[in-house]
Amino acid sequence: AGGSSTPVPDRIPKHLLPLTPQEQSLIDLFAKVKQFEKEAAKAAANAAKAKLDAANEEYHQSQLGRDQHQIGNGDDELKPKKKKRKRKQIEQQGSGNEEDELDEDEYSESDESDDGLNELERLRREKEATDKKREKEMASVHAEEEMRKQHLEEESNSMSTDFGPSLNKRKKTNHGMYNDDAGGGLIDNMQHLSTPPHDFSKTLAMSKISGSQLFPDPRSVTPDKRTWTPPQEQGAVANPTEECLELELPDFDSTKLSHGNGKNTIAIKFNAPSDSKRFSINIAEKDNDNYHSVLFHYNPRQFERGGQVVVNDKKTGMWGQGINIPLSTMPLMFGEVSCTLIIQITGEGFDVFLNGKHCARLEHRIPLPSPSEGGNSLILQFPSTDDYGTPENWIVYKIWFGHKALMASTSSSDLDHVPGVNSHNSVHEKKLFVRGLPKLHSQPEIELRIAELERAFRKYGGAQGATVICPTNSTFAFVELETGRMADLALREMGGKYRLNRARRSRHEALLEQRAAGEAAGKGGNMTRE
Numbered sequence: 001a002g003g004s005s006t007p008v009p010d011r012i013p014k015h016l017l018p019l020t021p022q023e024q025s026l027i028d029l030f031a032k033v034k035q036f037e038k039e040a041a042k043a044a045a046n047a048a049k050a051k052l053d054a055a056n057e058e059y060h061q062s063q064l065g066r067d068q069h070q071i072g073n074g075d076d077e078l079k080p081k082k083k084k085r086k087r088k089q090i091e092q093q094g095s096g097n098e099e100d101e102l103d104e105d106e107y108s109e110s111d112e113s114d115d116g117l118n119e120l121e122r123l124r125r126e127k128e129a130t131d132k133k134r135e136k137e138m139a140s141v142h143a144e145e146e147m148r149k150q151h152l153e154e155e156s157n158s159m160s161t162d163f164g165p166s167l168n169k170r171k172k173t174n175h176g177m178y179n180d181d182a183g184g185g186l187i188d189n190m191q192h193l194s195t196p197p198h199d200f201s202k203t204l205a206m207s208k209i210s211g212s213q214l215f216p217d218p219r220s221v222t223p224d225k226r227t228w229t230p231p232q233e234q235g236a237v238a239n240p241t242e243e244c245l246e247l248e249l250p251d252f253d254s255t256k257l258s259h260g261n262g263k264n265t266i267a268i269k270f271n272a273p274s275d276s277k278r279f280s281i282n283i284a285e286k287d288n289d290n291y292h293s294v295l296f297h298y299n300p301r302q303f304e305r306g307g308q309v310v311v312n313d314k315k316t317g318m319w320g321q322g323i324n325i326p327l328s329t330m331p332l333m334f335g336e337v338s339c340t341l342i343i344q345i346t347g348e349g350f351d352v353f354l355n356g357k358h359c360a361r362l363e364h365r366i367p368l369p370s371p372s373e374g375g376n377s378l379i380l381q382f383p384s385t386d387d388y389g390t391p392e393n394w395i396v397y398k399i400w401f402g403h404k405a406l407m408a409s410t411s412s413s414d415l416d417h418v419p420g421v422n423s424h425n426s427v428h429e430k431k432l433f434v435r436g437l438p439k440l441h442s443q444p445e446i447e448l449r450i451a452e453l454e455r456a457f458r459k460y461g462g463a464q465g466a467t468v469i470c471p472t473n474s475t476f477a478f479v480e481l482e483t484g485r486m487a488d489l490a491l492r493e494m495g496g497k498y499r500l501n502r503a504r505r506s507r508h509e510a511l512l513e514q515r516a517a518g519e520a521a522g523k524g525g526n527m528t529r530e
Contacts (some may be wrong), residue, residue, distance in 0.1 A: 199398065429483075462483075
């Protein structure tokens with residue numbers, strides 16, 4: 001803050017200049033310490049000097065008292081003696097010598113008296129001069145101390161730094177009670193503002209008027225059913241639907257979503273332990289064929305690829321192209337006391353909010369059920385395991401379903417940073433992504449991999465066969481087939497042998513396809529005119 005910087009010492013080598021702000025601040029701090037040391041040494045010297053002056057003054061006072069005592073005892077001798085002399089026959093003697101002697105006696109006696117008085121006056125003047133000198137010294141010391149205090153206050157004000165809010169001690173009233181007029185203490189404020197782990201924050205406005213609590217059921221809740229967690233024993237359940245948590249989302253009307261009306265919001269309060277590997281949520285229609293069709297799938301995976309969240313859909317038993325979001329870009333989830341997950345269904349898709357942050361959007365890939373078709377409710381499922389039987393690990397505290405104003409921003413610049421926004425059209429129609437392959441290190445291995453995949457997907461590639469791209473030092477490959485229908489067939493038939501998904505178009509591929517479509521449209525127009 002204010003104040004000039006300390007000049008750079010000459011002993012610092014030239015090649016180290018210019019100094020960084022941190023180095024300059026260290027030099028300023030060192031100079032300030034040296035200045036305080038000088039002030040402390042000067043204060044110590046002044047204190048020693050004052051002590052010596054006090055001792056000297058005490059000595060002079062003792063000397064002055066002793067002198068005054070001696071003078072007091074000799075006052076009778078200093079007083080002029082009234083010597084009565086009888087002149088005998090002055091006229092007879094008439095001697096001038098006698099008169100001269102008498103005058104000398106009187107003069108000597110008066111001189112002795114004057115000398116005593118002068119000595120007393122001299123001592124008094126010395127005492128007054130000493131007192132005045134001591135008063136001046138004390139006034140000088142006091143003025144110097146005041147200047148030092150003022151200087152230190154100015155320095156502390158100029159070097160003041162805001163280290164955050166201060167903790168003020170609460171004051172008690174005369175009755176022994178704390179005075180909370182100024183806002184209360186820190187602990188008291190935290191207790192008032194904090195939200196219990198099993199409940200929603202009041203700022204979310206999850207009221208009984210706009211919605212209802214689905215779990216735990218407030219009408220029939222028992223102590224052992226206030227939370228839900230999947231079975232943790234390996235092999236305790238055979239599939240994800242066994243001992244899962246299923247809840248109906250009633251009175252759902254997809255025709256009202258475009259206008260932001262109707263029940264559109266699912267809020268989940270949960271805890272994900274620090275050692276949890278994964279957990280998941282599914283939203284599906286009532287008629288979902290044992291969850292072979294899933295409208296929305298949310299799946300955090302803590303230890304996969306450095307931690308990621310997969311958002312996806314499932315159609316006729318085949319997973320779509322997932323949206324993978326790094327956990328590092330999202331609010332902390334694993335190991336936290338509790339988190340609030342909000343899934344809002346809009347006309348665009350499923351918007352995901354974690355602790356208030358818009359983290360993802362899955363645009364609608366499957367049409368939502370409409371009331372005219374008898375679809376007025378959805379199913380919210382919490383699987384007990386993944387597709388391979390691995391137990392999922394988390395604790396569900398509370399679930400709410402109802403209407404809430406749209407939380408997503410309407411600004412396109414804000415939505416550009418949300419994963420999944422405007423990404424549905426980036427899925428490649430004919431190209432598949434094959435992952436989970438052994439890593440390759442040499443060109444012969446790459447050629448063997450390409451030959452293997454060409455043979456496996458040959459019947460889906462038409463007359464030309466499948467086109468395979470296999471990057472070096474990778475564990476994946478791309479297989480391009482004849483048509484989108486063949487790609488769907490390959491996903492269905494080869495999904496048990498390979499881990500498949502539809503590949504995404506790169507920006508370059510999209511531009512090339514757009515250019516090709518424009519050229520084709522231009523040629524078609526020329527042929528029509530001809």
